[in-house]
Every structure is written in C-alpha cells, then in structure tokens.
Amino acid sequence: MPIKSKNILILGGGIGGMVTARDLRKHLGDQHKIILIDKNAFHTFQPSYFWLVIGWRTPADITKPFAPLEKYGIEFHQGEVMDILPEEQKVVTDREVLSYDYLVISMGTENDFDVMPELRNVSHTFYTFEGAIELSKIIPRFPGGSINIIVPDLDHKYLPAPYDTAFLLSSFYKKREMYNIDINIITPEQSPLEFAGKEISGQIQELLDQNKIKLYSNTVIKSIDPQKKIIHTENSHEISYDLLISIPKHRPIRLPHRKSLMDDKGWFIVDKYSLQTSYKNIYAIGDATSIILDNGKKLPKAGVFANNQAEVVAYNIVQSIYESREKKNFSGYGFFFIETGTGRAANLHGNFYTESSPKLTLTEPNVTFHWGKVVLEKYWIWRWF
Numbered sequence: 001m002p003i004k005s006k007n008i009l010i011l012g013g014g015i016g017g018m019v020t021a022r023d024l025r026k027h028l029g030d031q032h033k034i035i036l037i038d039k040n041a042f043h044t045f046q047p048s049y050f051w052l053v054i055g056w057r058t059p060a061d062i063t064k065p066f067a068p069l070e071k072y073g074i075e076f077h078q079g080e081v082m083d084i085l086p087e088e089q090k091v092v093t094d095r096e097v098l099s100y101d102y103l104v105i106s107m108g109t110e111n112d113f114d115v116m117p118e119l120r121n122v123s124h125t126f127y128t129f130e131g132a133i134e135l136s137k138i139i140p141r142f143p144g145g146s147i148n149i150i151v152p153d154l155d156h157k158y159l160p161a162p163y164d165t166a167f168l169l170s171s172f173y174k175k176r177e178m179y180n181i182d183i184n185i186i187t188p189e190q191s192p193l194e195f196a197g198k199e200i201s202g203q204i205q206e207l208l209d210q211n212k213i214k215l216y217s218n219t220v221i222k223s224i225d226p227q228k229k230i231i232h233t234e235n236s237h238e239i240s241y242d243l244l245i246s247i248p249k250h251r252p253i254r255l256p257h258r259k260s261l262m263d264d265k266g267w268f269i270v271d272k273y274s275l276q277t278s279y280k281n282i283y284a285i286g287d288a289t290s291i292i293l294d295n296g297k298k299l300p301k302a303g304v305f306a307n308n309q310a311e312v313v314a315y316n317i318v319q320s321i322y323e324s325r326e327k328k329n330f331s332g333y334g335f336f337f338i339e340t341g342t343g344r345a346a347n348l349h350g351n352f353y354t355e356s357s358p359k360l361t362l363t364e365p366n367v368t369f370h371w372g373k374v375v376l377e378k379y380w381i382w383r384w385f
C-alpha cells in the first residue's frame with residue numbers, strides 16, 4: 001500500500017530544529033513535506049558567540065539564511081509561533097495557520113532579564129547575537145581593570161559558559177601583554193561546574209588558579225550600584241568592577257499555556273528517552289524541554305543534547321511514517337569542549353542518564369580539543385547550509 005504523504009512541522013531553526021529537518025529530509029521521500037518555521041530569517045550558531053566576542057569570528061562567519069534550505073527540499077516559513085493547537089493539529093504563527101501530521105518543537109529558551117532588570121543597563125551579555133557583537137567592540141578597547149562575569153541564577157543554558165569566557169578573555173589579554181586586567185566570576189554555584197562532581201570542580205578550580213581568575217562561588221548578587229561600580233552580594237560582600245558581563249537566566253518562550261504539553265512554568269514535558277509529549281505525533285527537544293534526571297536535577301541545556309535528541313526524533317518519525325516498529329532512544333550522553341585559553345580546550349563528556357549522578361570525565365586541555373570545536377563549527381555550517 002502506498003504511504004500517504006505527511007506534513008512535518010519543525011518549530012525553531014536552531015540546533016535541534018536544523019538537525020531534525022536535515023535528518024528527516026535525508027530519509028523521507030519527496031512526497032513528504034518538511035516545513036521549518038523560525039521567527040528570524042537567519043540561523044546563528046550560538047556556540048561560536050564566544051569566538052565572536054574575542055574577534056576570532058565575524059558575525060557573517062556564523063550566520064546563515066534559512067531560505068536557501070529550499071534547495072534541499074526543506075520549506076522555510078518565517079514567522080513567530082503564537083500558539084500550538086494539539087487537538088486540531090495546527091500551529092498558529094503571526095503570519096499563518098499551518099496543519100501538521102507530525103510536530104517537532106525546538107524553540108529553545110528566552111533570556112530572562114526581568115530577574116534583575118538593572119542588568120540590561122549595567123552589563124553586557126554575549127548570550128544574544130547582538131550582545132556578542134557589541135562585546136566584540138568593547139573587549140579589544142578595554143583599557144584595564146576588573147572584568148566581572150556574573151551569573152545571577154544557575155538556570156542558564158550552557159553551564160560551562162562563565163568558565164569558557166573567563167579562560168578565553170584571560171588568554172586574549174595575556175597575548176596582548178595586558179597584565180592590568182583582573183577577571184572574576186561571581187556565581188551561586190558552590191564550586192565550578194558543580195553538576196559535574198567534585199573531582200571535575202577541582203580540575204576547573206586548578207585551571208582558574210593557574211590563570212589567576214578569581215571565583216566568587218556560592219555568591220548571590222543582591223544589587224548593583226552602577227555609579228560606584230560595585231556589586232553588593234547577599235553575603236554582604238562588595239565587589240568592584242569596571243566591566244560587567246552577565247549570563248542571563250533562561251525562561252521558556254512565551255506561548256499560551258497548554259497543560260497537556262507543558263509543565264507549570266511552560267517547559268515542554270517529554271518522555272526522556274523518546275522526547276515524545278503526551279501526544280504521539282508531537283515531540284519536543286533541546287532547551288525548550290525540562291528533563292528531570294534520576295538525581296532530581298535537571299538535564300542541563302546544551303546544544304549537544306538538542307543535536308542528539310533531534311537525531312532520535314527524526315529517526316523515530318521516519319520509522320513511524322514507514323510503519324516500522326523500530327525505535328531509537330536518547331541515551332543521555334553528551335560532551336562539551338570547554339575552552340581553556342591559549343588555543344586549548346578540555347573535553348567534558350559522559351552520560352547524564354546514569355542511575356545516581358551523571359558520570360562525567362574531564363580531560364586535560366589540549367590543542368586537539370580546541371581544533372575539535374573548530375571542526376565541529378565548520379562542519380555545522382557546511383553540512384546544514
């Protein structure tokens with residue numbers, strides 16, 4: 001019997017959405033329609049924002065328009081998703097209403113500056129494309145003083161970010177023989193990369209010490225005085241700064257609340273292996289989901305998980321369309337290249353779905369892992385666009 005043609009909608013053209021779209025296209029015949037929706041006309045590769053800040057990349061290097069995806073048989077519709085109607089199998093954007101047979105939600109998170117509204121005015125952030133571009137102009141002109149990387153809340157995507165940034169900046173200024181710059185990290189974390197366990201925290205702390213980067217751990221920011229350039233902390237410390245770089249808390253993207261799809265906060269609820277929601281034909285992946293691990297903590301939000309989950313979901317949709325019972329599960333495995341400066345990176349990898357706490361390993365920093373990250377980025381831009 002011929003297979004009926006299907007309409008597959010993918011919401012969000014970030015890491016998860018792109019992998020889903022391309023994997024589906026590779027395995028599905030032309031009679032099946034793959035539509036990618038994004039509010040922006042361009043994809044930007046977020047892991048390269050670090051390199052944008054220190055001038056290793058230009059904005060154009062890490063930006064690609066979605067429209068040419070049509071040449072691969074992926075229809076691109078620009079539009080902001082306003083609502084998902086699971087019972088009617090429809091998605092409403094600010095421009096149109098689209099029907100689907102299968103839906104994959106990969107709309108990531110929003111930065112939440114409302115937690116500390118003053119951060120918008122007193123700090124810079126590389127967590128947005130525009131912010132990273134702005135910082136790329138400030139960093140090379142910084143004359144000297146204290147650069148404080150502040151983490152107001154641990155609910156932020158890509159938990160290693162404060163450390164990557166500190167190591168890269170330290171290396172950037174050392175190369176310019178600017179020794180009048182102090183780099184500090186202020187974070188509520190008890191120890192660096194707390195989620196990875198004591199041993200790895202110790203390894204990161206050693207690297208921070210070697211680079212003379214001061215870590216204010218277990219420190220919650222109470223307020224910031226931009227006139228005096230002082231941060232007041234909950235434990236009554238006053239920390240002065242000349243340049244503030246903030247890592248914003250994340251929140252779910254704003255959509256009308258659908259109890260059958262989302263938890264109280266608005267994160268999509270999924271089966272942690274299949275990424276299926278309570279609807280058989282709706283999947284959610286990547287940062288937009290909240291996956292609780294066996295130790296009660298949340299699966300960190302990172303591109304590597306969005307990527308691996310997308311591969312599982314694309315595979316399972318193909319199997320479902322071809323009426324095969326074969327299915328794949330997301331294993332919980334992830335790896336990160338953590339930039340440690342001087343052209344090196346360490347590799348943090350392991351499985352987050354182990355029974356107790358994630359079992360992770362951090363390698364010694366080396367040049368190969370840094371180049372591994374470069375190759376990954378180049379491959380991403382080349383393969384998907």
Ligand SMILES: Cc1cc2nc3c(=O)[nH]c(=O)nc-3n(C[C@H](O)[C@H](O)[C@H](O)COP(=O)(O)OP(=O)(O)OC[C@H]3O[C@@H](n4cnc5c(N)ncnc54)[C@H](O)[C@@H]3O)c2cc1C
Pocket residue numbers: 011012013014015016017037038039040043046047048049050079080081082106107108109126127128157158161253285286287288301302303304305306336337
């Ligand atoms: C500076 C920085 C460095 C990072 N480095 C790493 C790293 O080294 N390794 C790693 O694993 N992860 C890293 N990450 C995290 C990684 O980028 C994210 O976890 C990953 O992009 C999540 O993928 P996603 O598909 O879930 O969401 P995203 O990639 O964020 O994609 C979401 C997409 O949805 C679109 N969208 C949002 N709302 C709507 C709407 N209402 N309507 C239509 N479209 C919408 C957005 O425009 C976007 O294109 C980094 C993040 C940052 C900010």
